[in-house]
Every structure is written in C-alpha cells, then in structure tokens.
Amino acid sequence: xxxxxxLLADGLHMGSHxxxxxxxxxxxxxxxxxxILLDMRxxxxxxxFYGEVRKTLECVYDGRISDLHVxxxxxxxxxxxxxxxSSSPHGIDDxxxxxxxxxxxxxxxxxxxxxxxxxxxxx
Numbered sequence: 001x002x003x004x005x006x007l008l009a010d011g012l013h014m015g016s017h018x019x020x021x022x023x024x025x026x027x028x029x030x031x032x033x034x035x036i037l038l039d040m041r042x043x044x045x046x047x048x049f050y051g052e053v054r055k056t057l058e059c060v061y062d063g064r065i066s067d068l069h070v071x072x073x074x075x076x077x078x079x080x081x082x083x084x085x086s087s088s089p090h091g092i093d094d095x096x097x098x099x100x101x102x103x104x105x106x107x108x109x110x111x112x113x114x115x116x117x118x119x120x121x122x123x
Contacts, residue, residue: 053065053105061089063088066083068082085113086113089112089113
C-alpha cells in the first residue's frame with residue numbers, strides 16, 4: 001500500500017514540474033510572438049524602415065509609391081506590399097531586385113499602375 005502512495009506522490013511531483021515548464025515555455029513563446037504580430041517597434045524605427053524602402057524604389061525609376069505596407073513575419077524578416085505608379089513601368093522582378101538584402105524583405109507583392117504622363121511623382 002505504501003508503495004502505491006509513493007508512486008502517486010512521485011507522479012504528482014513530476015506532473016507539477018512538467019506543468020511549470022510548459023507554462024513558462026508558453027509565456028516565453030507568447031511574448032516572443034506578440035512582439036512580431038503586434039510589430040512592437042518604435043515609431044522612429046518604423047519611419048526609417050519605410051523611408052529606406054520608399055527611397056530605394058522611387059529613386060531608380062520614374063514613379064512613386066502610392067501605397068506601402070511592411071510587416072514582420074519573423075524577427076528582422078519582413079513581407080511587403082507596394083503599389084507603384086509610373087509612366088514607364090518595369091517588370092516586378094526589377095523592383096524586387098532593387099531592394100537591398102540588408103532590410104530583410106523576403107516576400108513582396110508589387111502592384112504597378114501606369115501613369116500616362118511623365119512626372120508621376122507629383123500626382
């Protein structure tokens with residue numbers, strides 16, 4: 001009889017340790033993923049990042065970005081969506097290849113809108 005009580009107590013002891021480990025791991029994972037999902041960077045960091053993407057895409061070709069969204073999919077790894085208005089549009093790969101790898105965009109969706117006149121940057 002005392003042997004079964006010892007086994008039961010040992011099982012409860014091990015179960016409480018396992019549940020503490022799972023609870024701690026869940027909390028760490030929740031905090032880690034919340035920073036990514038909620039994009040908890042400072043406004044200055046976001047502005048600099050958007051500025052880098054905008055500058056890269058608008059400086060090479062005649063045109064402007066009319067809509068830009070960038071979000072984190074992992075730490076320092078981003079996806080983006082950009083709408084580009086240009087009088088002389090290029091291929092999507094041309095825009096993707098302009099992005100420097102240092103900014104960490106691994107997936108981008110580009111919408112290219114044709115502007116019939118030159119000087120689309122001012123419209």
